[in-house]
Amino acid sequence: MGSDVEITTPKATKQKSGFVTTLTRVLKYSGVRLLSLFITVVIGVYLTIMIANMGGYVDQMMKSEIQERITMQIQANPAFRTMDPATRSQLTQEKIQSEIDRLGLERPLVIRSMGFLKNALTLNLGRAQLMSSDSGSRNVKAIILERIPYTLLLMGTANLILFFSTLFLALALSRKYGSFWDKFVITLSPTSSVPPWFYGIFLILIFAAVLKILPFGGVIDAPVPKDFLGRALSVGRHLILPASSLILSSFFLSIFNWRTFFLIYSSEDYVETAKAKGLPSRDIERRYILRPTLPTIITAFALLLIGLWAGAIITETVFQWPGLGRVTFRAINLYDTPVIVGTTIIYAYLLAITVFLLDFVYALVDPRVKIGSGGGPQ
């Protein structure tokens, strides 16, 4: 529409109606897309709730735990010592029943799970059963919020460095197809078949155990430095090893993948034409290679942003990094359902929102993509 420079009056009205149809098309598309994404999120979260409750098994565990706790309480209480056994057992039964009623364990899980689902979807995450945050709160939101900065710090540093360094190195390599460094990266790309914590163990060995220049793990030195600069330096020192093990484990494969990707686009006919015209390689790169690859780069970046929230369970454990990954892991080991559901729902929402926004970003950067018009992005 932007190319319509000479607009006559009838054309102008036509364009206006064109704008209206575009708007309705986009709105309709957004509606349908949001609905389908929402349904996916609901299904995913409901599955998580059912699995995290182990299809009702957690209820049984809780009931027997309540029974044990109240029996012990009554036996240990000197006030009930003189009571005759029949009254005492009746009292025990009553107390157990009232506790079960209080927690609503009598109603079947299928009905209660609907309540759980509603709470989860409205981000009303409730209270943890066993875990508590470092400040002592039982609130699931507090537990998760407390850990998010650490996970974001670690994953953000590692992934942003990884993303931009590999992207630019790959671009440089794609110019020198078949050179020594190109072959070097190809040879080293299988290093990524090993998970980050493997590199973590060796980095700890080399830099912490043998060379003793970097800490073994944790976030900050034991007597916390008083001034801000000291604290920042200390955290930075603790960050080096976990971040580099995360970077190292996908560095070469990532360069290799981007390089292959750029190579495919630089063998297009229009790039050949541009070369034949004698355009400088900088211009060719910017106008003809980077432009069509932009949607893919943006997708990779968006997926990276989502990935930041998940944390890395084993890497965090090896480095004793207090992030979300360790919270999830602990919650699963303790069967702390609210915490498990809480971490999952946040992740699911972020994923859905990113996927939704991506469609619009595609349409913005790629004029070939038209939202909601049949062949739109899927």
Place this chain on the structure above:
Amino acid sequence: MAKPVSLQNKEFGAGGKPISQKGESLWKDSMRRLMRNRAAVIGGSIIVLLLLLAVFADVIAPYPFAEQTLVDQNKLPQWVLSLFPTMEPYAQLSPKYFFGADYVGRDMMSRIIYGTRVSLTVAFIGPIISLIIGVIYGSISGYFGGRLDNLMMRIVDVLYAFPSLLFIILLLAFFRSTFARPAPGTFTYSVSQLDAAMGGLLFIFIGIGLTAWATMARLTRGQVLSVREKEFVEAARTLGANDMRIMFRHILPNVVGPLVVAETLAIPGYISTEAFLSFIGIGVNPPTPSWGSMISDGAQVIRTYPNQAVFPALALAITMFAFNFLGDGLRDALDPRLRGTQ
């Protein structure tokens, strides 16, 4: 008989270049290409070696994997000490254990040797499970197409939206507790007995099977879609073959190559998943030795006894590299056009 034999010798004599007039079968051709790939041959030989270790673990391992000698806690031989000199002040030497002993005095080397059993079982059973489920699901979806295809692929999408590691952790936590103390005689009881007999591997297989098939199903569907309209399928249909026959006799053999390659390349992932699950304590049952649980134990004492984490980690890495190299080689061999792509 004598003449053809001498001819054949000549064929492969000079530079490995065949001058044969006979058409070579696809598999023979691929095999020759695979053999020429040095990394793949090395990877393959390591895997054969590991297989031998796993099969003959009882004979090779110097000690039983669960034998605890408490007086030998954390002891290590001289060569390990010279490798990690930081342990000098407190290390207790004992030449009995080649890689040292762990925190309850079990021989690390024997446990690593027995650990190959777990990792290799996962490496071979994992792909089989996900192939069976994924191929059947994907070929039905791709072959029949239409509304059924749409529905089946949406289910796969939902599985995809789930972070797979979280899903498998939840599943395993679910299995482990549901089958914890069942009453004898019930179905759950027999399942839990079977799992206990397998050292906890059964649930890992089920977990991998339930999460890994989705990728395979997608891949199969794509492959089936690409050959569904080919002439030979048309011909088979004209000759009156039914759907089952077309699917499994005509389409599947033509798409199986890429699927096998994808599975081989996925093997390091399965091994890593098992190690991960054992690391966080919901994998194999102790005292069954798994490299993951050994690394987990070792990571606790990495400041004091780094050898307890390093050797199992090295074993794990070597195995994963071996499968990766073999998978790369297989891909290049089966489809030379894909060389150098991921």
